[in-house]
Structure formats: structure tokens, C-alpha cells
Amino acid sequence: MKMVFLGPPGAGKGTLSSLASMRLGLPHISTGDLFREAVRRETRLGEKVKGIIAEGRLVPDDLTIALVRERLAQPDTASGWILDGFPRTIPQAEALQAVKPVDLVVDFDVGDEMILFRLTGRRVCGSCGKIYHVATMPPKTEGICDVCGKPLVIRPDDREAAIRTRLAAYREQTQPLVAWYGKRGLIASIDGSGSPETVYRLFSEALTRRVG
Ligand code: ADP
Numbered sequence: 596m597k598m599v600f601l602g603p604p605g606a607g608k609g610t611l612s613s614l615a616s617m618r619l620g621l622p623h624i625s626t627g628d629l630f631r632e633a634v635r636r637e638t639r640l641g642e643k644v645k646g647i648i649a650e651g652r653l654v655p656d657d658l659t660i661a662l663v664r665e666r667l668a669q670p671d672t673a674s675g676w677i678l679d680g681f682p683r684t685i686p687q688a689e690a691l692q693a694v695k696p697v698d699l700v701v702d703f704d705v706g707d708e709m710i711l712f713r714l715t716g717r718r719v720c721g722s723c724g725k726i727y728h729v730a731t732m733p734p735k736t737e738g739i740c741d742v743c744g745k746p747l748v749i750r751p752d753d754r755e756a757a758i759r760t761r762l763a764a765y766r767e768q769t770q771p772l773v774a775w776y777g778k779r780g781l782i783a784s785i786d787g788s789g790s791p792e793t794v795y796r797l798f799s800e801a802l803t804r805r806v807g
Pocket residue numbers: 603604605608625626627628630647648649651652653654655659679680681682683684687752761
């Protein structure tokens with residue numbers, strides 16, 4: 596099963612991808628995570644994208660498409676994958692469709708107020724990447740990752756100015772993909788405003804409708 600998770604920042608794509616990846620045994624491929632890892636390891640790609648990401652702008656298509664192409668050539672992707680945060684532009688979707696046509700695109704529908712609430716309260720483990728929320732998914736010990744005991748951090752692009760830029764990028768460049776995939780009969784829109792388990796149930800119902 597080759598799936599794309601689509602939706603605005605803060606829609607819960609990352610959280611849902613982790614759940615779905617564990618439960619379905621498919622690799623979770625997040626371009627945001629791959630870029631952040633490149634930044635952390637100070638690779639050439641990391642140097643190029645660091646400022647762009649911190650401001651909340653989109654990384655150029657050529658860099659992003661090359662990164663995903665390389666990842667999708669790895670052997671663990673043979674029986675499918677969950678792409679989280681890619682494609683985000685029409686050229687990215689065209690490039691993906693040309694090499695690996697997707698089976699299902701899940702569009703997570705979430706209102707603006709919920710998005711802001713989620714992003715401003717989001718904390719992530721600086722080491723393993725696990726996602727928390729100060730109000731709805733706090734760690735057992737404040738500021739510390741339950742899994743690996745390392746400190747939680749606020750992503751640089753979860754500051755308000757960057758959030759606004761990310762939302763604008765989403766509306767202008769990514770939202771048109773809903774219609775683009777819709778025309779190809781691949782879209783399932785689900786309400787992403789509930790708890791992770793609620794959203795997961797809606798997601799698995801959409802998956803069942805798709806695979807029968
Ligand atoms: P979000 O919470 O906004 O969904 P992600 O972790 O998916 O965050 O992405 C973080 C940042 O990485 C984006 O704001 C953008 O700068 C960059 N990025 C991730 N995926 C893409 C993509 N497909 N195309 C361009 N830039 C991307």
C-alpha cells in the first residue's frame with residue numbers, strides 16, 4: 596500500500612503516520628524529518644535547507660524530489676510506505692506519480708484554531724523525534740522524553756511568524772493537491788480534529804473502503 600498523508604501543518608500527519616506505520620508495518624517517510632536530520636548532521640543538503648525550514652518556507656522542488664527518490668529506492672519500501680509531508684506541490688505530485696503511483700491519499704481536515712493550538716503547544720524530542728503536546732499529550736516528566744529520557748524542544752518553525760508562513764505555503768501550494776488527487780479518484784478526506792485514536796479509526800475506515 597502506497598499512501599500519502601496530506602493536510603496543513605498541525606493536522607496530525609506526523610502523529611498518525613507513526614501510529615499507522617507501527618500498526619500496518621509500513622515505513623513512515625517524513626520529508627520534514629529527513630530535512631531536519633540533514634540539518635542536525637550538518638550535511639550539504641542540511642546547510643542549504645536550514646534557513647528555509649526555520650522560516651517556514653518550502654524547500655525547492657528539485658532538492659525535495661531528489662531526496663524522496665533516493666529514499667524510495669531503499670529496499671524497505673518494497674511493499675509500500677506512508678509519505679508524510681510529500682508531495683506538497685503539483686510538480687512534486689507529478690514527479691511521484693511518474694515513478695511510484697500512489698494508492699491512497701488521506702487528507703486531514705482541521706480548522707485554523709486547532710492548528711494554532713497544536714503547533715504552539717507542540718514539543719518534540721530532540722533525540723528520537725517523538726511528538727508531544729503540553730496540554731493533550733504531555734510527557735510523564737515535564738520537558739523529558741518518555742522513550743529516551745532526552746530533553747524536549749520547540750521546533751524553530753513552531754514560532755508564530757513561521758507558523759503563519761507555513762499556513763500560507765500550505766494554502767497556496769499544497770491545498771491544490773486535494774483537487775489534483777481528487778480528479779484521479781485517490782482522495783479520502785477525514786476529520787483530523789479528534790484524538791489520535793479517533794483519527795486513526797477514521798483513517799482505517801477510509802483504508803478499508805479503499806482496499807475492500
Ligand atoms: P509540518 O508540521 O509543517 O507539516 P514538516 O515536518 O512536514 O512540518 O516539514 C517541515 C518543513 O520542512 C517545511 O516547513 C518545509 O520547509 C520543509 N519540507 C518538508 N516537506 C517538504 C516538501 N515536500 N516540499 C518542500 N519543503 C518541505
